[in-house]
Amino acid sequence: MKIEILSITPNAEKLIEEAGRTAYQSFDKITDDSASKFIRRLIKMGHESVLEHAIASFHISNVSRTFSHQLVRHRLASFTQKSQRYYRESEFKYVEPESIKNNESAHAIFKSIMEYCNVGYNSLKDLGLKNEDCRFCLPEATQTELVITTNFREWRHIIKLRTDKAAQWEIRNVCTEILKILKEKAPSCFEDL
Numbered sequence: 175m176k177i178e179i180l181s182i183t184p185n186a187e188k189l190i191e192e193a194g195r196t197a198y199q200s201f202d203k204i205t206d207d208s209a210s211k212f213i214r215r216l217i218k219m220g221h222e223s224v225l226e227h228a229i230a231s232f233h234i235s236n237v238s239r240t241f242s243h244q245l246v247r248h249r250l251a252s253f254t255q256k257s258q259r260y261y262r263e264s265e266f267k268y269v270e271p272e273s274i275k276n277n278e279s280a281h282a283i284f285k286s287i288m289e290y291c292n293v294g295y296n297s298l299k300d301l302g303l304k305n306e307d308c309r310f311c312l313p314e315a316t317q318t319e320l321v322i323t324t325n326f327r328e329w330r331h332i333i334k335l336r337t338d339k340a341a342q343w344e345i346r347n348v349c350t351e352i353l354k355i356l357k358e359k360a361p362s363c364f365e366d367l
């Protein structure tokens with residue numbers, strides 16, 4: 175798994191404070207360090223729509239299509255994912271869960287199935303079939319990459335759901351990394367998570 179932040183609203187906390195204070199007309203209370211306390215209060219009150227003014231984009235790679243299928247269920251986010259129609263997966267890479275990697279017999283079975291999928295894909299390509307149909311041979315373990323953009327309110331929602339122990343390990347690991355980055359960039363908006 176590889177996570178890279180591509181973009182984040184500049185001065186995000188200041189922007190959120192400015193927007194939030196528009197509601198209360200309390201601009202006179204703005205100081206160099208007033209944003210942090212103000213944002214914490216907004217979050218405590220559940221006035222989270224104000225967090226929608228700031229957005230962050232991440233490039234996520236070396237993850238499985240099992241993971242991406244879970245992530246794209248978050249409808250308020252925007253996604254662009256590597257295409258299996260335009261990109262030929264002749265030497266497809268895959269993600270192997272630790273539980274399989276650490277079990278010799280399971281690893282052997284898994285590896286041979288991945289090789290079999292690869293042979294299937296390339297045999298169909300050799301017959302002249304299009305990528306879009308050959309990909310039906312590929313497993314959910316197939317590596318993918320995507321860019322996701324969404325606002326801070328939706329990031330908080332995704333992170334809450336997907337870092338919970340009920341979530342699967344891969345999406346949990348990705349969202350834990352994203353949370354670490356967001357906590358560095360905009361601590362007041364994410365420190366309670």
Ligand SMILES: Cc1cc2nc3c(=O)[nH]c(=O)nc-3n(C[C@H](O)[C@H](O)[C@H](O)COP(=O)(O)OP(=O)(O)OC[C@H]3O[C@@H](n4cnc5c(N)ncnc54)[C@H](O)[C@@H]3O)c2cc1C
Nearest residue numbers: 244247248249250251328331332335336338339340341342
């Ligand atoms: C541990 C776990 C297990 C899961 N298991 C399954 C499963 O077995 N099968 C399955 O199909 N899915 C499963 N999901 C996916 C889950 O059902 C949601 O589709 C996914 O988490 C997206 O959440 P969301 O709808 O809250 O969020 P988002 O799509 O990110 O939306 C954010 C919020 O906006 C609001 N919203 C968005 N769209 C609408 C709308 N149309 N109408 C009203 N309000 C809206 C809601 O308040 C929503 O919470 C699982 C999720 C988790 C975390």
